[in-house]
Amino acid sequence: MTFDLKRYSNALSRLVAQRSVSCALPQWDTSNKAVIEQLAEDFTELGFQIEIIPVPEHPGKYNLLATLGRGEGGLVFAGHSDTVPYDAQHWSSDPFTLTEREGKLYGLGATDMKGFFPAVMEAVRDIDAAKLQAPIIVLATADEESSMSGARALLDTGVAPGRYAVVGEPTGMRPINMHKGILMESIRVLGKSGHSSNPALGNSALEAMHEVTTELIRYRQELQSRFHNPGFAVAVPTLNLGCIHGGDGANRICGECELHFDLRSVPGMHNDELRADINRRLAPIAERREIDIVFSTLFEGVDPLLQPRDSDLIRACEALTGASAEAVGFATEAPFYRQLDMQAVVMGPGSIDQAHQPDEFIAIEQLPPAIDVLRSLIHHFCLGSAPTTANHKGQA
Template identity: 70%
Template sequence: MSRFDLNRYKSFLHQLVAEPSVSCAVPSWDMSNQKVIERLANWLTEHGFECQIMPVPDHPGKFNLLASIGAGDGGLLFAGHSDTVPYDEHLWQTDPLTLSEKDGRLYGLGATDMKGFFPAVLEAVKDLDAGKLKQPVMVLATADEESSMSGARALAAAGGLKARYAVVGEPTKMTPIHMHKGILMEAVRVKGAAGHSSNPALGNSALEAMHEVMGELIRYRQDLQQRHQNPGFAVSIPTLNLGCIHGGDGANRICGECELHFDLRSIPGMHNDQLREQISGLLTPIAERRQLDIVFSTLFEGVDPFHQDKNSELIRTCERLTGQEATSVAFATEAPFFRDLGLQTVVMGPGSIDQAHQSNEYIDINQLEPAVETLRRMIEHFCMEETPPA
């Protein structure tokens, strides 16, 4: 295979950065990813891939791309998301939608998280001889990872992803990641009754009920942290953060309504649906005892924790190719969706998560060639050699 072509990489990334594809729960920011998907599909088609552009159900303007080359019942999937977070151009020193280079860095919105992964994949497959493939090579680009993860959820719901190994190219400096925490974000709304503060019988305080709710959540957090620990994480226990609270409208009125938002970051072995059921079970007795309504709702559907056995073929191969031991991260990715579909999965890509979600985002040029070489060698190992079943 030919050497890494930095100018070619920069050309691809320049075009991807120039196509804004913000996904956001705020409608005024949310936009389509169609142009990014179409560019990727055109490039991959030129490399001999068969491409499917799939609309995401119930999300107009949002699309997934699945491209493949070669045949077989296994294969290697390179997966990434096509969207970015919102941006404030006034906080950027350069145009966020124009790729710029300075001091060995490429600056632009999504340069690290994670449009920069796709040009690395394109470099890795540019001289690929389909006739030498014993298993297929696939490339997946998803929608809305930064907001609802609707693209990955749609793919998981459809099933039938015929691959054996998945590389989720989030920025990890090419360190293999074999586990990360899960996350859920929830709201608790207490609906009491307002009244004059001179007589408590005239109302039913939502604030006082919320005080009891918060106490119950703190006790629940303590219980979780006693029962669940994983020394593989920097913070070895699950966390529950009481993030914000709003309620009441005056010191001389009984509070009629109060709302609390919190997040819970779980560790492998815990499941979000079970956690929600447990929390709901804690709130029901409070509502009954105080004779008011407590509504428990989801702010973000959430992501379950991710864990891939360190002794699996994929993780051992990534450790060998990179010379780095697999470890954990605190941020969540789309990896659990691929793992649930039966794929051995690793999170690994160029760039640093420290640059993600902030102004003046960049990717270090010196990380790119080693990353491309690792991806090429993964293709050789998993798709050109005889490998044991997963």
């Protein structure tokens, strides 16, 4: 099927025009409803059955589930409908108007990752729904760029939308089978202020925090001695002490101190276990110093992704792209689908290097081979034909 740039651009233009910023700061955060409704309209025209699902406890946030065909299993094309905030003054053109220049399509979300959905539209356009042996499912989620509330809501249902998930983050169509996990935490030490001339008048939160940071550094060393994955550029888990605030004057015993840190885990590690370990290690400090240590979550986090190289989905993606599966440092929604017992790969057109910055673009030359791969995955997993090796390595 010949690639129709005008049709693709028109579809992407409609999505880019709809604002769907997700952000922890309320002044930036917007609803994604308009994007979800636009996707619903576009996939309805292609014969899909549509379900728009409000995200519980997140007003104005919605997921979309669009299904073509019936049967067990199914191939899910998954992506997020939101974007990060933007610096309009640094853009060469309006972020919400898709603009073509020098073989590139510019617009907020063009590559991360609204551009994935029109590629799926093109891939399914010539598919005869009556011949499908397993359904094609399109999943668009809310708030991936902030809380990941859309994917978490799907996980909370306990129901997998399909058997195989292609998460269309921009990877240059290189299949990604591993990425690190992340959690971001706050530790508050609540002491007692007092006059600095007499330590007995207070209980220093800063001195207790010194022990806390020492314990965290010791824990980091232990984790790095236990976990090592050569697939990553940084092969070990990392724990970064990001910022610390405490006290209000040199002549007062510090009454409160707060530390923010993040921990990037490798496959084989789990966020809930890490949090429990840290709580357990800090408890003796609180007891010995007779001080309160309050542990809280800044970002609920994402577990690491590991999809075995010998799984059906990874083997098919490697055969179709001509690229070996690899690891990346950024996190995605893919681990949520793995927790629903789905096979998952992260793979889509565009480059992560263009994401989260002014003049975001997707290169037009990447689109035809990307659509060919998506169409071939449909033929393999939903129509029962064997994947054939494709020479798209140069597009990666």
